[in-house]
Amino acid sequence: MTRRALVTGATSGIGHAYAAELAKRGYDLVIVARTTDRLEAVATHLRGRHRVEVDVVTADLATVEGVARTVNRLTDSARPVDLLVNNAGSSLAGWFGTTDIADEDRQLDLLVKAPMHLMDAAIKTMAGRGGGQVVNVSSVAAFTPRGVYSAHKAWLLNLSQWADIHYSDVNISVQALCPGFVRTEFHERGEMDVSGVPRWMWLKADKVVAASLRDLDKGKTVSIPSLRYKLLATLAQYLPKSLVTRIAKRGR
């Protein structure tokens, strides 16, 4: 039987790589983002290449209406979703405490409230249907205090870990994907200067997604793509306070 995945932020970067890989694996798709023409271009390409159904939902997930539209599609019992990928995200230029608090609210809505609402809807419908899967795109930033973005990602990591344990009884698995630096549009959109990030720290979106789906098949709750970031995430738990302070001062 054909399975269906809903991927948010599927027009670029990591979300696009999920959509492409899942279509290759034969999943029908529902793809979500704000930019309709980019969504249509991705849909046309994937339909033609992989002979799968691709539905498009134009929605701003930082808004109540955008989340409601996506929840409606997610809970449509005529076209059920087996895998939810909560991926859409962005970063705000500037340090918390200097930024506009209305912009911070939108970030909270996009990075925390939207995945929470979509995960709530997915769990409720999947539990009634005998199971399903959720991937929440967090970040290695979740492992150290690096400002409000890393706080949002830590929230998502923590909830995913709990939900994976709690809902295993009803055959629902929840993964938190925690990538390091990935070459996407993310840093340019967030006006981040990443010129000092060494080459070895950069990952490719398709490799990140391959690791996530491999870990999902194995039932791993926390997926950290690449050995170098697995090591860094482990070390982050034992860092001396002086180093944590240095990292925190550079985060935002």
Ligand SMILES: NC(=O)c1ccc[n+]([C@@H]2O[C@H](COP(=O)([O-])OP(=O)(O)OC[C@H]3O[C@@H](n4cnc5c(N)ncnc54)[C@H](OP(=O)(O)O)[C@@H]3O)[C@@H](O)[C@H]2O)c1
């Ligand atoms: N790149 C990295 O180094 C990195 C590392 C760790 C974690 N992450 C996380 O990975 C996820 C994907 O980021 P990416 O690197 O792939 O970034 P990206 O290339 O900028 O892609 C972001 C995607 O999200 C969509 N999006 C942004 N704001 C949205 C909104 N308000 N409503 C709906 N869709 C929205 C964008 O499409 P539209 O603009 O058309 O809406 C786009 O499809 C994010 O959650 C990010 O925090 C990224």
